[in-house]
Amino acid sequence: MNGWILAATVALGAGAGATLWGVATGPLRRRVVAQNLSTALACLVLLLLAQGYDRPSYVDLALVLALLGPVGTLVFARLLADDLAEDPPRAWGPTYLVVGAGAAVVTALCVATGPSRASAKLLVVGALLIGGNVVASRALSGGFSGLRRG
Amino acid sequence: MADAVIIVALLLVAAAATTAVLVRDPVRQALVLAVLGVLLAVLFTTLQAPDVGLSQLAVGSALTPLLLLLTVRKVRRRGRKEGPRR
């Protein structure tokens, strides 16, 4: 058990526990935000585990999740648009929190890896994670509704 | 001590699965199922099975909620069309 796995355990227990609580209770607008945040958090946990187990190929899982997580949230944003239009989610605080955590984790992993192709891959994953999360949050809060109608 | 992350992941999966059963509304169930799929992928990774986790991610994070929500939408539309007979 090293520091990376310890950090992954803490992030999983606290973060995923909180998002699980958020997705299980409360109004629909809180649940979709919690679902979005859970994918970002799991992506960070997978990155930390890849470093902790010292298996660079495990980064592929985080890459796939960084791509597919926002896709899943966009599915919810599109198909629940009528329900969410009356009561749009406004959760930029948690989104920026997760984006900041993602930037911090990716930076730490890049420093640990050193400049190489592996760290470039980590940067790609981080960019996908942050960009996808911001786009998904914007879609959830109705930012693209004009586009959808037109 | 090294198994702590496996235990945490197992507990979270158990909690998410129980929640998915207890939530009654299919739309909210789809949301819980999406979280459950991602948590299962993390559990498979901690058990050193990343290939299983990869396929679980592909299916669980986007495909299962999409199928569920499309089904819910179709059923709702049909209910609205047939009106008060149902």
Add this chain to the structure above:
Amino acid sequence: MTPRAAMRTTLRAAAEFLAWWTGLAVLWLILISAVGPLELAVGATVAALGALAARAARRAVTGR
């Protein structure tokens, strides 16, 4: 269309294809685990296919 305009269109299309190809090839280089001649050949081919698809998609979206 005058020959000059036609040539300009062709040049612009070639430049766009090249830009997409460069980006996709670099992405391929970053994501593979081991660099070898076979990987490079496959990457160049796949990047070319992807660049064609990306240009078609971009034209379909912007409508030009």
